[in-house]
Every structure is written in structure tokens, then in C-alpha cells.
Amino acid sequence: MTMTPTRESDGKEESDPLQMLIEEARMNARRRRFLVVSVSLVTVFAIIGVSITMTSGSAPGKNGAKTTAPASPSALARDLCQTSLGAQALNSAPGTVAEVRSTFVVAPSPSGKLEFPNAFPGARGNQIIGWCWTGKPQLYELYAVASHFKPMRVEGLGGAYILKTPEPGPAPIP
Numbered sequence: 001m002t003m004t005p006t007r008e009s010d011g012k013e014e015s016d017p018l019q020m021l022i023e024e025a026r027m028n029a030r031r032r033r034f035l036v037v038s039v040s041l042v043t044v045f046a047i048i049g050v051s052i053t054m055t056s057g058s059a060p061g062k063n064g065a066k067t068t069a070p071a072s073p074s075a076l077a078r079d080l081c082q083t084s085l086g087a088q089a090l091n092s093a094p095g096t097v098a099e100v101r102s103t104f105v106v107a108p109s110p111s112g113k114l115e116f117p118n119a120f121p122g123a124r125g126n127q128i129i130g131w132c133w134t135g136k137p138q139l140y141e142l143y144a145v146a147s148h149f150k151p152m153r154v155e156g157l158g159g160a161y162i163l164k165t166p167e168p169g170p171a172p173i174p
Contacts, residue, residue, distance in 0.1 A: 073128050080130035084145040088134040093168035098125035100144045103170060105155040120146045131169045138162055142170060
């Protein structure tokens with residue numbers, strides 16, 4: 001409570017009780033206004049936050065927000081091939097890192113084949129990859145593409161008799 005001097009008599013200050021009540025009423029009114037404004041602001045920000053959450057889909061499945069199903073392996077392979085190789089990707093097929101690591105290709109090398117046991121280091125064996133063919137008639141190349149890795153050339157298929165794009169996935173070994 002604040003003492004407000006209002007008059008002097010004989011050199012002593014005295015407080016007017018009515019003036020003190022008025023001053024106290026003013027302080028209470030300021031506190032009420034502050035509380036009303038504070039509660040209003042909190043309410044507005046809460047409403048804004050809820051509406052942003054509902055429209056951004058941060059709360060999947062609630063309040064009509066859309067949920068997305070995981071992509072199928074085929075769709076994921078297609079996306080990997082198109083993202084990594086662009087328009088050069090002629091087709092795609094899903095596979096796994098483990099399949100790439102166990103793949104071998106007959107090639108002119110000391111062992112007579114190329115193997116890829118260390119393909120995509122650090123990736124899990126069950127991670128989906130894309131088998132992607134690129135090229136043109138008489139010269140096609142197969143790439144294995146995994147998320148967060150550079151495309152890896154696996155094999156080439158060429159010759160005067162290779163006129164059609166190979167079927168998606170690794171070429172069958174005769």
C-alpha cells in the first residue's frame with residue numbers, strides 16, 4: 001500500500017485514506033489489464049500453434065491431417081534411379097544392399113569375375129537399393145544406387161546384338 005501525502009498541518013505529513021483507496025484501485029486495475037492482455041496473448045499463440053500443427057501434418061492422423069504410407073520398394077527404387085541418374089535412367093528394379101554385395105559379374109580379371117562385397121560401406125544389408133539401367137542400343141550399363149551413396153557401376157552390356165533396353169534388375173548370367 002502506498003502512502004500519498006495530501007496535506008500538511010503543523011509540519012507533519014498526513015495521508016488521506018480516500019486518496020490511498022483510489023491509488024490502490026488504480027494499481028489493481030493495472031494488474032487486471034496486464035493479466036487480461038497476457039492471457040489473451042497466450043491464447044492467441046496457442047491457437048496459432050495448433051492451426052500450424054494441423055495444416056503442416058505434424059500430427060499425422062489427427063484432425064484430418066493426411067498420413068503418408070511408406071513407399072513400396074519399386075517406387076523407392078524408381079525414385080533412387082531418377083534422383084541419382086536423372087533422365088539417363090531407363091528403368092529400375094528394387095534390390096537390397098546384401099544382393100549387391102553378393103553379386104558377381106563375369107569380367108576380364110585375374111579371378112574371371114568382379115565382386116562387390118564392400119558395396120555401400122556402413123549400409124545395412126536389408127536397405128533398399130535401385131538397380132538402374134542406362135545407355136542406348138548396343139551399349140547399356142547397370143548401376144546399383146543406394147540412398148546417400150554415389151551410383152555404383154556394376155556391369156555393362158553391349159554388342160551389335162543388344163538392341164533393346166535390358167529388363168529391370170541385373171542381367172541374368174547364362
